[in-house]
Amino acid sequence: MSWRQNALADLNANKSDLWVFGYGSLMWKPDFAHSEMREARLFGFHRAPCIFSWHHRGTEDNPGLVMGLDAGGSCKGRVLQVKLSDAAAVMDYLHEREMISGVYKPILRTVHVASGRVKKRTALCFVAVRDHVQYAGSLGFDDQVKLIRNGIGPSGKCIDYFAETIAHMDELGIADGPLHKLLDAVRAL
Secondary structure, three states, X not given: OOHHHHHHHHHXXXXXXXXXXXXXXXXXXXXXXXXXXXXEEEEEEEEEEEEEEOOOOOOOOXXXXXXXXXXXXXXXXXEEEEOHHHHHHHXXXXXXXXXXXXXXXXXXXXXXXXXXXXXXXXXXXXXXXXXXXXXXXXXXXXXXXXXXXXXXXXXXXXXHHHHHHHHHHHHOOOOOHHHHHHHHHHHHO
């Protein structure tokens, strides 16, 4: 069975809604039906500019650079609740959006949801595949700046993606000095 079939079988067996963890554009542009959005933290992965964007914020000839969930640490983001009745359609949409080239692996992981008292939820997360040709985790700072500055694809400019993502990180009180420094360097050019 595919990840989608496994996830749907589990949701139906437990009569539970789907939760989707967003750490990049899913925080500010989910583009799917959801009933709730809350702050959440995922342990075991961190947000990193580690994916060459060939399809949304760049092309193969002129790649952009976008976020991925890379191994280690933790990541604060947003978790979106999707009604069970909408889960299949949302998973199909996310497969089209996130799985174009297989640079992400869809996994189910526990996230800690902030809502007065911390609650744990199992959420669908898209993590970086480190042995994929689009994995860019070893790029130096100057190369990152260049890719973010020059990347343009069907979904727009890479710099706009970074600015939106960091603006939403700021809304959540996420202090990530290296990412802010990266965006400042891109804007300074």
